Amino acid sequence: MGRSVHWTLFCTVFATLLIGTAAPAATISGYVREQGTRESMPYVSVFIEGLRLGAMTNDRGYYVINGVPPGEHTLVASLIGYRDYRETLSVGEDALVRNIEVASEAIEIEALHVEAERVRSPSLDVTPSRETFRGSELKIAPAAVEADPIRTLQTLPGVMQLSDFNTGLYVRGGTPDQNLILVDGAELYNVSHFFGLFSTFPADAIKTTELLMGGFPAQYGGRLSSVLNVVTDEGNKEEVHGVGGVSILSSRLTMEGPMGKG
Missing domain, CATH: 2.60.40.10 (Immunoglobulins)
Structure with missing residues (x-):
């Protein structure tokens, strides 16, 4: 204790x-x-x-x-x-x-230099909804009777075909009269014949076909749906050459060659 x-x-x-x-x-x-x-x-x-x-x-x-x-x-x-x-x-x-x-104070750091070599890239065409076909591509495109540029364009997205007997272009809900169609810069108003079964463009004479379905350049105007610009072939300047064909509904003949000196 x-x-x-x-x-x-x-x-x-x-x-x-x-x-x-x-x-x-x-x-x-x-x-x-x-x-x-x-x-x-x-x-x-x-x-x-x-x-x-x-x-x-x-x-x-x-x-x-x-x-x-x-x-x-x-x-x-x-x-x-x-x-x-x-x-x-x-x-x-x-x-x-x-x-x-x-007291506030600026933070000073060393200079940073960023250097890189310039890469030259080809100019890109950014025109929206633009489709271009060469004449050789139009000739091998599937066709019921014969190669036709308009029939080929009717198979593109945004282009509707009214019937098998109509070569009009119905682009994005518009009617054929709302399209601007140019051939070597000249405007055409009617591009069909034989009751609308064929277009007036012979595939053998076409160099390029360009379809603009939106965002037209400033050089085109007066239309709402599309612009179809067709450039014809320059032809053979050295010798005479011809291409033809016969089908159950039509026949065609395309001749090219020099027209003489001058």
Whole structure:
């Protein structure tokens, strides 16, 4: 019983001595503002250099650092885009209020040079809804009777065929009279014959056929649906040459050659 009393008394005295000799911790608090404008600075990192003590300012620029031991310490405030604030403080047992002003500072970095070799690419045609056929492609296109440029164009998306006995182009809901048809720059108003079964374009005499179904260039105007531009072949300037054909409904003959000197 006596030993228990002595042991309890010893522990009590030892704890009292530890409490009495422990150094009291202080508190550092204050506001962080921008120098010049005096605007409060949120999200600024404020810490004691060399110690694992610090805080971040709230949306009103206020910070509190608890548990700072007495002595001389360096208070640091840091924020990207601003010069670091440093101040040496003598911390005692009492709470310390320290307001901070930070000055803006431009961040200077080394010059960055980007170099690359220029790649020459061919010019691209960005005309929307443009279809181009060469004369050789029109000749091998499937046809019920004979190769016909208009019949080939009627198979394209956006172009409707009214019937098998009509060579009119119904482009995107428009009627044939809303199409601009050009042959070597000359405008045509009727491009069908034989009761509309055939068009007036012989496939053997065509060099290229171009159909524009939207976004016409400025050189074309006066039509709503499409522009059909047909360029005929230049012909053989060296010798006479002819191409012909016979079907159950029609016959054709195309001749080309020099017309004499001059």
